[in-house]
Amino acid sequence: MGVEPSEASGRSLWPRWVRGPQEFAGGLTLMAIALLALWAARDLSSMRGFSPGAGTVPRLTAGVLLALGAVVTALGVFVKGPRSARSAWRGPLFVGLAILAFAVSIQPLGLPLAAFLSFMIAALATKETRWGQTTLAGLCLAGVCSLLFPFVLRLPLPLLPRFLMP
Amino acid sequence: MADLISNLALGFGVAFTPVNLLFCLIGALVGTLVGVLPGIGTVATVAMLLPITFGLPPVGALIMLAGIYYGAQYGGSTTSILVNIPGEATSVVTTLDGFQMAQQGRAGPALAIAAIGSFVAGCVATVLIAVLGGPLTKLAQAFGPAEYFSLMVLGLVFAVVLAKGSVLKAIAMIVLGLLLSMVGSDVETGAARMSFGVPDLADGFGFAIVAMGVFGFAEIIRNLDPGTDVNRSLVQRPVTGLMPTRKDLVDAAPAIGRGTALGAILGILPGGGAVIASFAAYTLEKKIARVPSRFGRGAIEGVAAPESANNAAAQTSFIPLLTLGIPPNAVMALMVGAMTIHGIVPGPMVLQNQPELVWGMIASMWIGNVMLLIINLPLVGIWVRLLRVPYRLLFPAIVVLCAIGIYSINNSPVDVVLAGGFGLLGYWLIKQDFEPAPMLLGLVLGPLMEENLRRALMIARGDATVFVTRPLSASLLAVALLLLILAILPSLRRKRDEVFVEPKD
Numbered sequence: 001m002g003v004e005p006s007e008a009s010g011r012s013l014w015p016r017w018v019r020g021p022q023e024f025a026g027g028l029t030l031m032a033i034a035l036l037a038l039w040a041a042r043d044l045s046s047m048r049g050f051s052p053g054a055g056t057v058p059r060l061t062a063g064v065l066l067a068l069g070a071v072v073t074a075l076g077v078f079v080k081g082p083r084s085a086r087s088a089w090r091g092p093l094f095v096g097l098a099i100l101a102f103a104v105s106i107q108p109l110g111l112p113l114a115a116f117l118s119f120m121i122a123a124l125a126t127k128e129t130r131w132g133q134t135t136l137a138g139l140c141l142a143g144v145c146s147l148l149f150p151f152v153l154r155l156p157l158p159l160l161p162r163f164l165m166p
Numbered sequence: 167m168a169d170l171i172s173n174l175a176l177g178f179g180v181a182f183t184p185v186n187l188l189f190c191l192i193g194a195l196v197g198t199l200v201g202v203l204p205g206i207g208t209v210a211t212v213a214m215l216l217p218i219t220f221g222l223p224p225v226g227a228l229i230m231l232a233g234i235y236y237g238a239q240y241g242g243s244t245t246s247i248l249v250n251i252p253g254e255a256t257s258v259v260t261t262l263d264g265f266q267m268a269q270q271g272r273a274g275p276a277l278a279i280a281a282i283g284s285f286v287a288g289c290v291a292t293v294l295i296a297v298l299g300g301p302l303t304k305l306a307q308a309f310g311p312a313e314y315f316s317l318m319v320l321g322l323v324f325a326v327v328l329a330k331g332s333v334l335k336a337i338a339m340i341v342l343g344l345l346l347s348m349v350g351s352d353v354e355t356g357a358a359r360m361s362f363g364v365p366d367l368a369d370g371f372g373f374a375i376v377a378m379g380v381f382g383f384a385e386i387i388r389n390l391d392p393g394t395d396v397n398r399s400l401v402q403r404p405v406t407g408l409m410p411t412r413k414d415l416v417d418a419a420p421a422i423g424r425g426t427a428l429g430a431i432l433g434i435l436p437g438g439g440a441v442i443a444s445f446a447a448y449t450l451e452k453k454i455a456r457v458p459s460r461f462g463r464g465a466i467e468g469v470a471a472p473e474s475a476n477n478a479a480a481q482t483s484f485i486p487l488l489t490l491g492i493p494p495n496a497v498m499a500l501m502v503g504a505m506t507i508h509g510i511v512p513g514p515m516v517l518q519n520q521p522e523l524v525w526g527m528i529a530s531m532w533i534g535n536v537m538l539l540i541i542n543l544p545l546v547g548i549w550v551r552l553l554r555v556p557y558r559l560l561f562p563a564i565v566v567l568c569a570i571g572i573y574s575i576n577n578s579p580v581d582v583v584l585a586g587g588f589g590l591l592g593y594w595l596i597k598q599d600f601e602p603a604p605m606l607l608g609l610v611l612g613p614l615m616e617e618n619l620r621r622a623l624m625i626a627r628g629d630a631t632v633f634v635t636r637p638l639s640a641s642l643l644a645v646a647l648l649l650l651i652l653a654i655l656p657s658l659r660r661k662r663d664e665v666f667v668e669p670k671d
Contacts, residue, residue: 026598030338037345040360044352054352054359057616061345068338075334082599091390092590095383095565099586102569103579115566122562125390129558137559141566154221155574 020081027073034066091125098122110158111149116142170296177296177525181533186229189222190530193230194537197237201254202245202549206564208238208254209606210382212500213374214571216507224508225523229530231504235497236288236480236531239440240538243280243473244549248273256440256476259448263461263468275410276469277546279418281539282410283474287426288535291481294430295488295528299517302489306514309490311622312632316642318492318615323646324435325604327653328442336604339595343608346371348616366580371588373499375572375581376609379588380602381496382568386561387593414466421451421467425474433479434486435494440476447475481531487512488524492614496603499610 018024041062044055075081102118109117119138123129149155180186200211212231219227242254247264260280267276309317322340329336349360350370358368410418428450429443451471452461461468484501486494491513493499505512510520517524572585592602626632634640 022598026335026595026600029594029598030342033342034345037360040362044357044359054357057619058345058348058359061341061348065338065341065345068334068341072334072338088391091387092593095387095390096586096590098562098565099383099569099582099589102566102573103582103586106573106579106582111570115570118566118569119562122565123558125387125561126558128556134559134562138562141563145566145570149570149574155217156577157570157574 018076020076020079021083022076023072023079023081024076027069027071027076030069030072031066034062034069037062038066090127094125095122098125107158107162109161112142112146112159113161115145169300173299173521173525174296174529176522177527177529178533180225180522180526181229181529185223186226186526186530187533189226189230190233190534191537191541193233194237194240194534195541196230197234197239198241198244198538198542198545198549199552200234201238201241201243201257202552203560207381207385208235209377209496209500210385210564210568211238212497213378213382214568216374216500216504217571217574219504220507224505224510225526227504227508228501228523228527229534231501232484232527232531233534236477236534237538239473239476239480240281240284240542241549242476243284243469244277244542244546247276247280247469248546248550256444256480257472258441259444259472260469262448263463263465266462266464267466267469270464272464275414275466277543278410279414279466279470280473281542283418283422283425283470284477285535285539286422287429287474287478288481289532290426291430291433291478292528292532292535294482295485295531296525298485299489299524299528302485303514303517306490308638310636310639311618311625312636312639313642314490314492315615315618315622316633316639316646317490318611318618320642320646320649321435321492321494321611322604322607323649323653325607327649328432328435329601329604331599331601333653335600339600339602339605340608343605343610344612344615346376346605347609347612364580366578366584370613371584371609372575372581373503373606373609374575375585376588377496377500377606378568378572379585380592380606383565383586383589384592384596384602386564387589388596389557389561410466418466418470421470422474424450425471426478429475429478430482432475433482433494440479440483443475443479444472447471477535484528488517489514491516493610496606496610499606502610 038059041055041058044058098118098121101121102114105114105117116138119141120134123134123138146159150157150159181190196211196215197208200206200208212234215231215234219231222230238254239256242252242257243260243264246252246257246260247268250261250265252258252261264276264280267273325340326333326336329339347370349367351357351368352359360367425447428447429440432443432446433440448461448468448471451465451467452458455461455465455467483494483498486492487498487501491511493502493512502512505516510516510523568585569582572582573579575581596602622632623630632639633643
């Protein structure tokens with residue numbers, strides 16, 4: 001599976017001296033995460049006598065990750081590598097929004113509405129969506145979920161919007 | 167030996183109760199369904215169904231989750247053979263010869279051999295778990311914190327060696343996983359670490375959340391990218407003549423044997439698991455075949471070996487979990503979650519304190535394999551029809567189901583947002599050719615490793631040489647080092663990469 005990176009077309013995001021864009025981008029991501037972790041762990045205690053404190057192992061790990069990220073980034077500068085495979089903005093954007101919509105609406109709106117809303121937003125992620133069919137499928141899914149989770153599986157999920165609750 | 171038989175008898179006694187038979191059947195069916203549907207993997211499903219098991223009795227919950235895991239290995243092969251779409255990563259190599267056989271009108275024998283191979287592998291693996299369970303548990307009791315730490319280092323090194331692509335990137339992903347595991351309260355002091363003051367992070371990233379993000383959401387987003395359209399041209403020809411000929415059976419038997427053996431070994435190793443087992447088994451068959459060119463053109467060994475291997479590996483990966491308490495792959499890590507919810511701490515003590523739980527689950531695997539053999543072949547038509555559901559309708563449904571699954575673990579909307587965040591991060595990293603699997607293993611083993619590291623240092627009064635002065639720990643670390651060196655050696659790397667290259671003709 002996966003796309004051949006070579007077929008990626010269009011201009012690279014990076015300046016010309018970056019020879020391996022995948023390594024470069026990935027390495028930078030790792031370094032950013034490591035720096036964030038080092039910053040977040042700045043107040044944690046370090047070694048106390050023989051015993052490592054709460055911050056020792058996280059700082060050590062973040063340091064190793066930072067170093068590894070730096071090596072991967074450097075490889076991206078000096079070694080010719082494949083470009084990142086082409087990606088569309090639609091997928092990440094609308095799937096992300098659909099997840100967010102579910103998270104925001106499940107408590108105030110209840111399961112059926114949240115599920116339907118999230119389904120319809122997710123459907124925007126592809127151009128192939130046919131709206132009539134999708135709406136019908138979304139209604140069915142919302143219905144099935146509302147029966148399956150609260151009743152059959154007895155999970156405590158709200159069914160009605162909060163403003164309709166007695 | 168007498169022990170073994172009495173243990174298995176106990177297990178079958180537990181597994182043969184009507185309720186547990188039902189859970190086993192449900193698990194096997196759901197697993198097959200998941201295996202058939204591409205775009206939703208085993209990890210995401212088990213994570214999604216975790217909340218459902220809250221209300222079940224512990225034995226039933228574990229039997230069902232185990233059923234999903236090996237059922238998915240089965241279902242994946244069906245679609246590989248009939249439609250050239252691997253439903254699971256473990257069945258990717260099965261498409262090579264399986265689909266060719268189907269096009270030659272031999273879909274029936276291909277399906278039957280895949281089922282028989284899986285069944286044989288399942289039986290062998292079940293006995294193996296039963297045989298190795300006792301001795302390994304005894305060994306585990308000789309383990310101190312230093313040994314546990316070294317064993318987990320070895321496990322992570324295995325994950326690096328067995329991951330595909332760059333060794334450096336695999337190591338980086340493991341370290342990232344370890345780092346993520348440290349978010350949340352400290353084991354010893356209880357101090358909140360790197361939680362950015364967010365109360366939902368005080369307990370750390372739930373494993374199910376990260377797993378759902380990088381294996382559920384990220385996978386969906388990746389499938390939506392241009393150029394990854396799933397080709398859904400079905401084999402329209404009806405499946406006739408299910409039974410393989412005598413020649414098929416004779417050809418396939420040794421391949422099933424080799425696949426089972428290889429899969430069983432790779433399943434036990436941490437970081438290995440079913441995916442690598444199926445690739446390795448296929449490569450082995452091709453290497454030792456007298457006429458290697460037959461492969462890719464409908465060789466029955468090319469179906470029998472990987473299908474046996476992935477099933478054997480799926481089952482033997484329970485061994486480290488049940489005996490040492492170390493989950494060797496992501497699905498097993500979720501099983502830890504399921505056990506913890508029911509107040510069971512996986513490890514050597516489970517086998518002693520709750521034998522009916524462990525042996526019941528082991529026995530249920532055998533029963534589940536029989537069920538799969540019986541239900542799968544007649545149901546092939548239904549599974550194929552399911553594939554006609556277009557992806558444009560399927561993926562929003564999967565997104566919603568995943569979201570409901572995560573939400574219901576803690577009734578927390580923040581968890582859903584976090585999973586979405588991990589989905590985007592996972593997607594980005596996959597795009598840069600980083601594998602998410604080693605990261606998950608790091609996340610799983612991280613807390614156990616840190617705890618044992620700190621405990622070992624404390625017992626040794628801060629003397630870090632304790633890891634190399636205790637013989638058992640030292641030898642585990644030596645093996646790990648040796649493996650790492652071998653993985654970096656160019657000649658071996660080429661061999662390793664060969665295993666992952668899908669042969670094209």
